[in-house]
Amino acid sequence: MERIVVTGLDGSAESRAAAEWAAREAQLRDLPLKLVHVWEPVPEPMAQAPLLGAGTMQHWSERIPRDAVDGLRLRHPGLQVSAEQVPGGPAEVLTRVAGDAELLVLGSRGLSGVGGFMVGSVGLSVVAHAERPVVLVRAGEQAADEHEPDPAGIPSAATAYRPVVLGLDVDSADEALLQFAFEAAAVRGTTLRVVHGWSPSPYEVYSLSVSPETQQLLAGQRAVALAAALEPWRAKYPNVEVVEEAVVGVPAHHLVDASRTASLVVVGRRIKRRRFGARIGAVAHAVLHHAAAPVAVVAHH
Structure with a gap:
């Protein structure tokens, strides 16, 4: 097992919140962070469509992890961040990479108006099959949310x-x-x-x-x-x-x-x-x- 924090990234708000949480956790544990972007190959007829050509798909699939890595390095100086693109089904890939990590961090949509998660089929499948710790993080989760309120009653990362x-x-x-x-x-x-x-x-x-x-x-x-x-x-x-x-x-x-x-x-x-x-x-x-x-x-x- 590699001592590393891994997070799944697909460009959604929940996956970005998970990546930020994973970055903070990696720094707390003094571990490197790896972003795993699961790429599901597009069927050939769709790949040949004018608006979904192979070049367009490749551009977007490469841009998501690249931009995320750049942003995390900027916001978390000193953190060792890498990214990997892996083809396949998200649940299967993320379960597999979890087996080689200290922990896996996934995003989940927040329930509208109340606390809690909207856990999708991928997240539930990974949690049910992974044999390493899996952390679920809601969209919108902020560093300040995990800290005690300041004297004015406002949550603060300080x-x-x-x-x-x-x-x-x-x-x-x-x-x-x-x-x-x-x-x-x-x-x-x-x-x-x-x-x-x-x-x-x-x-x-x-x-x-x-x-x-x-x-x-x-x-x-x-x-x-x-x-x-x-x-x-x-x-x-x-x-x-x-x-x-x-x-x-x-x-x-x-x-x-x-x-x-x-x-x-x-x-x-x-x-x-x-x-x-x-x-x-x-x-x-x-x-x-x-x-x-x-x-x-x-x-x-």
């Missing part, structure tokens, strides 16, 4: 980063997921807010409704399990402040709420190789569509 939020299932606290979240908080110099949402069993629902003592017992057990899962990572990252939250309810709902004041939301996706397609899991799917911050999906076994 202030501290907002917390990184991690959704964690203590019953499957995978190392890859924890390491990605702690590293993301460390490079930002910010707090890691770990949210463990749990839905009680029918027996627990009954017990919670009739016994305050049972409520305290179950909540205490979850909090202890969460603390135990995080203890070795606190030792590995002593400079990262960790806030633990073990809360009753649907995990995705708590994570979407937490995303409103987050710089990044991190969720996991269990790798399950299926004969027909792949799934990303209910929590990751809900967070991808409704979070108000960039979302990183980390595949794990």
